[in-house]
Amino acid sequence: MVFSSLIFLFLYLPLVLLVYYIVPRRGRNIFLFFINLVFYGWGEPMLVLLMLVSILINYAGGYFVEKFRNDKGKARISLAVTCVLDIGILGFFKYTPLIVITLNSILPLNIPVPEIALPIGISFYTFQTMSYVIDVYRDDAPVSKSLINFGTYVALFPQLIAGPIVRYKDVAYQLSHREETLEQFNKGVKLFLVGLGKKVLIANQMGAMWDAMLANTEPNGVLGNWIGIFGYTFQIYFDFSGYSDMACGLGNMLGFEFLKNFNYPYISKTVTEFWRRWHISLSTWFREYVYIPLGGNRRGVPRQIINLLIVWFCTGLWHGASYNFILWGMYYGIILIIEKFLLKNLLEKLPSAIGHIYTIFVFVFGWVIFYFEDMGKMGEFIAGLFDFSQGIISHQAAVVACRYAVITVAAVIASTPLMASLYKKLMDKRFMWILETAFCVIILLTATAATVNQSYNPFLYFRF
Amino acid sequence: MKRKIVLLPAAVFSVFIFIFTVMFIITPKADYSSSEKRYLEDFPETSLSSVTNGEFEKGFESYLADHFPLRNMWVGLNAYCNYCIGNNGCDGVYKCSDGWLINKPITTDNRIKTNTDTIIKFSKSAGVPVTMMTAPSTGYIMADKLPAVHDEYIDDYVFGDIKKSLKKEGIGFVDIRQKFKNSTEQLYYKTDHHWTSEGAYEAYEEVCRALGVKAANRDFYDIKTYPDFYGTTYSTSGFWLTKPDEIAVWHNKNHKPGDIKLTITEGNESKAYDTLFFDNHLKEDDKYPVFIDGNHALETITNKNVRKGRLLVIKDSFAHTLAPFLADSFRKVTLVDVRYYKNSVTDLVRQGKYDRVLVMYGIDNFATDTDLAWLK
Numbered sequence A: 001m002v003f004s005s006l007i008f009l010f011l012y013l014p015l016v017l018l019v020y021y022i023v024p025r026r027g028r029n030i031f032l033f034f035i036n037l038v039f040y041g042w043g044e045p046m047l048v049l050l051m052l053v054s055i056l057i058n059y060a061g062g063y064f065v066e067k068f069r070n071d072k073g074k075a076r077i078s079l080a081v082t083c084v085l086d087i088g089i090l091g092f093f094k095y096t097p098l099i100v101i102t103l104n105s106i107l108p109l110n111i112p113v114p115e116i117a118l119p120i121g122i123s124f125y126t127f128q129t130m131s132y133v134i135d136v137y138r139d140d141a142p143v144s145k146s147l148i149n150f151g152t153y154v155a156l157f158p159q160l161i162a163g164p165i166v167r168y169k170d171v172a173y174q175l176s177h178r179e180e181t182l183e184q185f186n187k188g189v190k191l192f193l194v195g196l197g198k199k200v201l202i203a204n205q206m207g208a209m210w211d212a213m214l215a216n217t218e219p220n221g222v223l224g225n226w227i228g229i230f231g232y233t234f235q236i237y238f239d240f241s242g243y244s245d246m247a248c249g250l251g252n253m254l255g256f257e258f259l260k261n262f263n264y265p266y267i268s269k270t271v272t273e274f275w276r277r278w279h280i281s282l283s284t285w286f287r288e289y290v291y292i293p294l295g296g297n298r299r300g301v302p303r304q305i306i307n308l309l310i311v312w313f314c315t316g317l318w319h320g321a322s323y324n325f326i327l328w329g330m331y332y333g334i335i336l337i338i339e340k341f342l343l344k345n346l347l348e349k350l351p352s353a354i355g356h357i358y359t360i361f362v363f364v365f366g367w368v369i370f371y372f373e374d375m376g377k378m379g380e381f382i383a384g385l386f387d388f389s390q391g392i393i394s395h396q397a398a399v400v401a402c403r404y405a406v407i408t409v410a411a412v413i414a415s416t417p418l419m420a421s422l423y424k425k426l427m428d429k430r431f432m433w434i435l436e437t438a439f440c441v442i443i444l445l446t447a448t449a450a451t452v453n454q455s456y457n458p459f460l461y462f463r464f
Numbered sequence B: 001m002k003r004k005i006v007l008l009p010a011a012v013f014s015v016f017i018f019i020f021t022v023m024f025i026i027t028p029k030a031d032y033s034s035s036e037k038r039y040l041e042d043f044p045e046t047s048l049s050s051v052t053n054g055e056f057e058k059g060f061e062s063y064l065a066d067h068f069p070l071r072n073m074w075v076g077l078n079a080y081c082n083y084c085i086g087n088n089g090c091d092g093v094y095k096c097s098d099g100w101l102i103n104k105p106i107t108t109d110n111r112i113k114t115n116t117d118t119i120i121k122f123s124k125s126a127g128v129p130v131t132m133m134t135a136p137s138t139g140y141i142m143a144d145k146l147p148a149v150h151d152e153y154i155d156d157y158v159f160g161d162i163k164k165s166l167k168k169e170g171i172g173f174v175d176i177r178q179k180f181k182n183s184t185e186q187l188y189y190k191t192d193h194h195w196t197s198e199g200a201y202e203a204y205e206e207v208c209r210a211l212g213v214k215a216a217n218r219d220f221y222d223i224k225t226y227p228d229f230y231g232t233t234y235s236t237s238g239f240w241l242t243k244p245d246e247i248a249v250w251h252n253k254n255h256k257p258g259d260i261k262l263t264i265t266e267g268n269e270s271k272a273y274d275t276l277f278f279d280n281h282l283k284e285d286d287k288y289p290v291f292i293d294g295n296h297a298l299e300t301i302t303n304k305n306v307r308k309g310r311l312l313v314i315k316d317s318f319a320h321t322l323a324p325f326l327a328d329s330f331r332k333v334t335l336v337d338v339r340y341y342k343n344s345v346t347d348l349v350r351q352g353k354y355d356r357v358l359v360m361y362g363i364d365n366f367a368t369d370t371d372l373a374w375l376k
Helices: A004-020 A024-043 A048-069 A073-105 A122-137 A146-154 A168-177 A182-213 A222-255 A271-277 A282-292 A300-318 A323-349 A354-371 A375-386 A394-401 A407-416 A419-426 A432-453 B008-027 B050-051 B055-066 B071-084 B112-126 B155-168 B177-182 B199-211 B230-237 B279-283 B317-327 B346-349 B363-367
Strands: B091-094 B101-103 B131-135 B173-175 B220-227 B245-251 B260-266 B269-273 B298-301 B311-316 B334-336 B356-362
Touching: A004 A024, A004 B055, A024 A048, A024 A146, A048 A122, A048 A146, A048 B173, A073 B298, A122 A146, A122 A168, A122 A282, A122 B279, A182 A222, A182 A282, A182 A432, A182 B008, A222 A354, A222 A375, A222 A394, A222 A407, A222 B131, A271 A282, A271 A323, A271 A354, A271 A394, A282 A300, A300 B071, A300 B173, A323 A354, A323 A375, A354 A375, A407 A419, A432 B071, A432 B220, B091 B230, B091 B356, B101 B230, B112 B131, B112 B155, B112 B346, B112 B356, B112 B363, B131 B155, B131 B199, B131 B363, B155 B173, B155 B177, B155 B363, B173 B199, B177 B199, B177 B220, B199 B245, B199 B317, B199 B356, B245 B317, B298 B317, B311 B317, B311 B346, B317 B334, B317 B356, B334 B346, B356 B363
Parallel strands: B131 B173, B131 B356, B311 B334, B311 B356
Antiparallel strands: B091 B101, B220 B245, B260 B269, B260 B298, B298 B334
16 A cells, blocks of 8 residues: 555545544554554555564564573574574565576576565565664664564554664654654644655656656657656655655654654765765664674775675665666765765865755766666666757657646755745744645645546655 | 644644545445546455455555545546646646647657558558548647647648558548648537537548549538537546537438438447437437447448449548538448458458448547558
8 A cells, every 4th residue: 555545545544543543552552563464465465474474583583682682692693593584585575586687697597587576665674673683682672572562563554665764772662652642643744744745746747757758759858868867866756755754744643753764865965965864764774784783984994995885785786676776876885985085075175066066966867877777778868868969858858848847846946945944934933823734735635636636656665 | 722723734634534535435436427438447346366366456446546535626626736837738638728628649659650551451452442531630730729838749740651651552642631721610629539520521522522522512501509518538638617519410401301321230230220410419428429329330321312422431430420421422331440340341342342442530540549450
């Protein structure tokens, strides 16, 4: 189920909220646990079994790690077994086809490529469950005494299928002690609607612009191609950050507080800053559970470089089982290494405009690598970004650009903290509730209209 | 007071989602949408296997979208919102000036070459002269009504290509572009992709000239108009506030009862009628089938007032308005719709002793039709 669907908005959510607030507090986690499974199993009910297995494995892992608290060796084995199982499941369901294709191409083999449907959200919830066992091992988080509470955490529908990756230690207390308030619910509604607007009104439209550019029958021209990839750049940001906002908002409605996942990444002046602002929960995960355990920067520069490359290889691979994602990860790994060791001082001295232009170029170009799984098409598109012999902009591309001009401008503005700072200034004003309510009504009406029309509603991060 | 009122967004949101949930559950479900002119989704089959393989879930979501409370209002709101932010044509229809709704143009990756080749191949085995006519797209003819930003209507290239290919093979092509461009009458419906009776009549004059027969004079016809016609372009657009068209039916004053016979054949069944116009359809949502009862595999019109001439028309629905006129210049006119007629048309030509064949398509259909491949 996706949040921006009629079934979620007008059947699942109202019923869940209704029952959730009728049920007495101690029954709420049990209710959430079961209703999460309905959410997850909708469309592919069999996957619920896989998720239950994953919950059991990690719950048991945490239990044994705690049990052998004083026996380092056994605790370590418990941790290792759990992690291997987690990565094994993720690897089997996500990477088997890629591994087979790779083996076939480098060895004289001809293994048929298996067709394995990727379980939704597996990359997200696997990372969540791993954070639990590792944190229990490190004594950073208490072991979960209740299987229901732990299951509720893993399968919590707001962040289940597209993040943010909530670490167990950040919500352990909330799982058993949260107290829902009307203020928090209200905050959640506003955040959810901001996210819904980002997703339905901006991301979907920008995606439609990008698709229209790709579908054009004549070459778009240099400018046309740039406008197209900017469309995708906005699509992926508003899609993903909209989803995170909706997740955090829904969390609030149920009494949870999740950490912020995006912090205006597109206003960054360096690529390092970009990755501090983009998908924060993922970068944090890799830093805490891969980079630092590998030694981070404590073992000298050569080792640090290797560690960074490993982390970025994994980050790329995490995004999808295809070579272009690995390439995309390595692209960032190398740029970040260059920034760290060479460009850092220079970038600080340069006027900020140059930093912005440089960073925008890097991430937009990054999305080109991210989008095209077919290397040939990627090369063709990159050539199209610089090949002036195809003209500046074709008539078709100009028509597409004009049609989406208003939304593009809105996307540019919404990528900056401009509206948020305006909101902060007005927040204490007496009339603010009028503006807020009007804003909510507009989003509700337009987003519902767009959803009923159902023309275009993909979730990009669904496949990860 | 102030503390409570700041919670209004939460209240609005909750009430909104609850109201629509309740309305969806309790309102009776319609089978058919008259503004969208289509049947709505049925409730999906419920069984263990349909739930586990995801078919039930998929079906239920379509069902929900189709039966969502106030669906028409939402579809309209969406269309007008997109229009207001300058995204005219995002659902395939441009909202144009003076109440015109016009379909977006065909693209260059179309089936025109394939379909033209099929016609050429057919003409070689037909044994009688073949002539072709295509109706230009509405957007090409009504270019001055289009919004400032629109995709290009490529009729000039396409007509040129078809004409050239056919000419090489000695097949005639009736080019009505210029005549239509110069006309001051309303040749197309504002809310439907078809041409009006006026448009069909002007095309008829050109066909007659090309085939060397006499066209019936304009004065022979008694024109009756009927209000409130909303066509298919309207139905797909969501621009519900558009004014309806009038549909005009041209009756030949000289016809006496019994002069005209229309035989409609569907499979092995044939039915005969003594009229070309089916007034019962004027009461329905789609009024265009008033002309020879709409789409059928095979329809034959005989007119006792005309002495000779046997014409076979391979056609799409544009010919429905044209056929009554053609019947005033040929003794026998047979319409074949290859979307439904799967037997050999060559055999039909031979058995029916037709003098000639006319291929009549709207250019948009001709560019996308995949059934012509069956023509043999």
